[in-house]
Every structure is written in structure tokens, then in C-alpha cells.
Amino acid sequence: MNTLSKFIAAAMISYVSTIIPTLAQKPTGGDEQGCKLNLNLAEEKYKNGQIEEVQSLIKPCVEGKSNFNKQDKIRAYKLLTITYLYLNEEEEASKNMQKLLNLNPEYIIDPNVDPSEFVDLYNQFRHHPIAIIGLKAGVNSTMVNVIDNFGQDDIDRSLGTYTAKIGYRVSFTSEFLITPLLSLETGLSYSKSNFEYSNRQFSYSNVSVEESFSTLSIPLHTRFSYTKRDLRFYLQLGAKVNYLVSSSATLVRIDSLNEELGYQSVVGPAEDLSDQKAKLFFSLQSAIGGYWKNVVGNGYLMMEIGYSYGLSNLIEPDKRYANTNLINKYNYIPNDFSINQFTVEIGYGIPIYRPKKLKKKKSNIL
CATH class of the missing domain: 1.25.40 (Serine Threonine Protein Phosphatase 5, Tetratricopeptide repeat)
Structure with a gap:
């Protein structure tokens, strides 16, 4: 080179x-x-x-x-x-x-x-989510609380009985966290609820009613939470306003007059009861539930068991006798009643974060 x-x-x-x-x-x-x-x-x-x-x-x-x-x-x-x-x-x-x-x-x-x-x-920054948006679905069991009895027979001896039946509920929820331990929850839910009524009147006639109604509800709850690692448990207290979407019933009347005539039955198509019902009614609510994080994706697997206590009469008193079919065909007059419900729901929640540096509290020490 x-x-x-x-x-x-x-x-x-x-x-x-x-x-x-x-x-x-x-x-x-x-x-x-x-x-x-x-x-x-x-x-x-x-x-x-x-x-x-x-x-x-x-x-x-x-x-x-x-x-x-x-x-x-x-x-x-x-x-x-x-x-x-x-x-x-x-x-x-x-x-x-x-x-x-x-x-x-x-x-x-x-x-x-x-x-x-x-x-x-x-530690000077906010780390917890500001909100959790969720979707839940589950079942409800509707129990009737009679306020006042009505009927064509002697109501003192012919009270009738109500039987709870299973319905379903779908809920969109929005939880807003004030602190990791305290939050407010609201949303919108759609429920289909059912119950059965049966009564024997005049010593020869039995009437049975299978009633179903659907509602839209807006709750407002306060939640008190306890968190340990990926698990979060809460106690929930609050109330909700319910809007009646529809109400109907299938009725059957069976009469037993004597041995020669045997049983005579009256069965017809479902009756629309919406006009006799209050459009708005209110409930108190309580629930216990839990969130399990990181089971599916980065969100929360949710489960909740709740109980609601009805505050309002579902019947409009001035429209009690509006449906003459109920009276003339089935010997049925609706009672004044409210409803209580047990609910079990599961769902999935997505956390929404907005990290920011928190302002330092001013000291009062001179």
C-alpha cells in the first residue's frame, strides 16, 4: 500500500x-x-x-x-x-x-x-380513574307490596295472593369517583318485570293474573368502596325514578258453579293495563357489589346484588275502573300496590383516566 x-x-x-x-x-x-x-x-x-x-x-x-x-x-x-x-x-x-x-x-x-x-x-398526581362506564345485565324478582285491597267480593276475606316471578334488566352505568373510597353512580336501565296474582271470589270463582311491565329507570347512588389490589368492593345506597313503558296482563277466570255444569272458564287475549298505571314511580335502593380488574382486558368485571323498595303506588286511582273487561269478564279490580325487587347483575366496566397534579392544601399554621 x-x-x-x-x-x-x-x-x-x-x-x-x-x-x-x-x-x-x-x-x-x-x-x-x-x-x-x-x-x-x-x-x-x-x-x-x-x-x-x-x-x-x-x-x-x-x-x-x-x-x-x-x-x-x-x-x-x-x-x-x-x-x-x-x-x-x-x-x-x-x-x-x-x-x-x-x-x-x-x-x-x-x-x-x-x-x-x-x-x-x-404521589402529588391523581392516579385513580375519574369515571367508570359500564354495561350490566341480569335478572330481577318482583314482589308486590299491597297498599289497599279492592274487589267485587268481600275484600276482608278475599285478599288474593301475589307470587314473585323472574324478569330481566339491562343497565348502562356511569360511576364518577370523587375519591378512591367515595363515588356517585347513575345511568339508564331497562327492566322487564313479572308477577302473578290469584284470588278466589264468591266461593266459586278463581281468577289468575300474570302481569308484566317494562320500565326505564334513572338511578342516583352513593357508593362507599374498599379496594385491595385488583379487587374493589362497594356498598351502594340511593334512589331511582322509573318511567313505565308498557304494562299488560293475561287473565284466566275459572268458575265452578255445580257438578252438572262443571267448570266454566274465561280466557282472552292479553289486556293492556298501561292506562291504569302511573307513568312515574319512585324507589329506594341498596346494593353490594364488586369489581375485579384485569380479568378481561384492562377493564373491570362487575357483579352486583341489589334490593329496591317501592315508594309509589303503581295504580292511578281515578283510572282503576277504566278497563271494563277486567271487571265484567274476569271479576278483577286492581289493588293499590308498590313493588320491591331483588336484582342480580354482571357486567363489564371501562375506566376513564385524567391524570393531573393535585393542588397542595394550604397550611393554616403561622
């Missing part, structure tokens, strides 16, 4: 050895691996105490285009937060903590590993 060739080779080696560290520190948008290499290098420098060199390595990667995935960005924002805290730049540290939590609102610190300043700053 002649002298000129040796000079060119030495110049190329010198250029490459100079440009490689420069590219590692200032990756371009088209560099597929530069930012990932810089992130690893920045973490090594942090461990070695070279904190002043960390920001120049990864700041361009989070501020511009890079091949960072979500986990890479979280690592970078955490490292930037720690370095800004080390440099006493709390405002910049808070901005990077905000970006970290925006990417992963459920980020969990490790007090045994993470610097205490990082832990303290993390």
Missing part, C-alpha cells in the same frame, strides 16, 4: 470514529435504531452517575419523530423526570411525569427501587 492509500484509509477511520458517537447522541428521524440505542445508553449513564448527559440523549427522541413504542416512551419520560428532579427543575419534572401518566395512568411505582423524590412527585 502506497503512502496516499494509507493516508486515505487513516482519514476514513478517523471520520467513522468521530461520526458514530455524534449519531448516537443526535438520532435523525430516519434512524430506525438510534433512539432505542440512546435510551439504553442514557439508562447506563444514569446508573453511572452521569446524569447531566441523559437529557441530550433522549430528549430529541421524545420531542421529535422516533421509533419509540409505548414502553420506550414511558422509560424515557421516567428517566427525564428523575433527571429534572436531580437538577432541581421541578416544573419540567412535573411536565414529564404528566406525560408518563398520560401514557400509562395505571403506572405503579416501586418505593424500594425508585428515588424518593420521584415517589413524592408521583
Whole structure:
């Protein structure tokens, strides 16, 4: 190799050895691996105490285009937060903590590993979800609470009996968390409810009524919660307003007059009872339930057992006798009544987060 060739080779080696560290520190948008290499290098420098060199390595990667995935960005924002805290730049540290939590609102610190300043700053932010949007479905059992009896026979000896039957309910729920322990819950539910009434009148006539009605309900509940890891249990108290969508009944009357005539039955199509019912009625509610996180996706598997106590009469007194078929055909006059219900529901909830730094409470100490 002649002298000129040796000079060119030495110049190329010198250029490459100079440009490689420069590219590692200032990756371009088209560099597929530069930012990932810089992130690893920045973490090594942090461990070695070279904190002043960390920001120049990864700041361009989070501020511009890079091949960072979500986990890479979280690592970078955490490292930037720690370095800004080390440099006493709390405002910049808070901005990077905000970006970290925006990417992963459920980020969990490790007090045994993470610097205490990082832990303290993390604890100044809101981490719990501000709301949980859910969909539930389940069954209900409707029990009738008689307020006043009516009938064509002597009502003192002919009270009749009500039997609970199974219906169903579908609910859209919105829970708004005031604190991790206290929240307000509302939503919209659709219920199909059923019960059966039977009565023997005039010592020869039996009437049976299978009634069903559908309602739309808007609840307002207060929840008191207890959380342990991925499980959250709550006690719920509140009330709901119900709107009657429809009401109908299938009636059967069977008369036994004497042995010669045998049994005489009256059966007809379903009767519409909507006009005789109150359009709005109210209930008190209580429930116990639980959320189980990370069973399916990042949301909550929900289960709830509830009880509601009716406050309102479902019958409009001035329309009690409006349906003459009930009276003339079946010897049936509706009683004044309210309803109580047991419900069992399961569902799925999606948490909504909005991390932010909480304002410090002002001290009253002089």
C-alpha cells in the first residue's frame, strides 16, 4: 500500500470514529435504531452517575419523530423526570411525569427501587380513574307490596295472593369517583318485570293474573368502596325514578258453579293495563357489589346484588275502573300496590383516566 492509500484509509477511520458517537447522541428521524440505542445508553449513564448527559440523549427522541413504542416512551419520560428532579427543575419534572401518566395512568411505582423524590412527585398526581362506564345485565324478582285491597267480593276475606316471578334488566352505568373510597353512580336501565296474582271470589270463582311491565329507570347512588389490589368492593345506597313503558296482563277466570255444569272458564287475549298505571314511580335502593380488574382486558368485571323498595303506588286511582273487561269478564279490580325487587347483575366496566397534579392544601399554621 502506497503512502496516499494509507493516508486515505487513516482519514476514513478517523471520520467513522468521530461520526458514530455524534449519531448516537443526535438520532435523525430516519434512524430506525438510534433512539432505542440512546435510551439504553442514557439508562447506563444514569446508573453511572452521569446524569447531566441523559437529557441530550433522549430528549430529541421524545420531542421529535422516533421509533419509540409505548414502553420506550414511558422509560424515557421516567428517566427525564428523575433527571429534572436531580437538577432541581421541578416544573419540567412535573411536565414529564404528566406525560408518563398520560401514557400509562395505571403506572405503579416501586418505593424500594425508585428515588424518593420521584415517589413524592408521583404521589402529588391523581392516579385513580375519574369515571367508570359500564354495561350490566341480569335478572330481577318482583314482589308486590299491597297498599289497599279492592274487589267485587268481600275484600276482608278475599285478599288474593301475589307470587314473585323472574324478569330481566339491562343497565348502562356511569360511576364518577370523587375519591378512591367515595363515588356517585347513575345511568339508564331497562327492566322487564313479572308477577302473578290469584284470588278466589264468591266461593266459586278463581281468577289468575300474570302481569308484566317494562320500565326505564334513572338511578342516583352513593357508593362507599374498599379496594385491595385488583379487587374493589362497594356498598351502594340511593334512589331511582322509573318511567313505565308498557304494562299488560293475561287473565284466566275459572268458575265452578255445580257438578252438572262443571267448570266454566274465561280466557282472552292479553289486556293492556298501561292506562291504569302511573307513568312515574319512585324507589329506594341498596346494593353490594364488586369489581375485579384485569380479568378481561384492562377493564373491570362487575357483579352486583341489589334490593329496591317501592315508594309509589303503581295504580292511578281515578283510572282503576277504566278497563271494563277486567271487571265484567274476569271479576278483577286492581289493588293499590308498590313493588320491591331483588336484582342480580354482571357486567363489564371501562375506566376513564385524567391524570393531573393535585393542588397542595394550604397550611393554616403561622
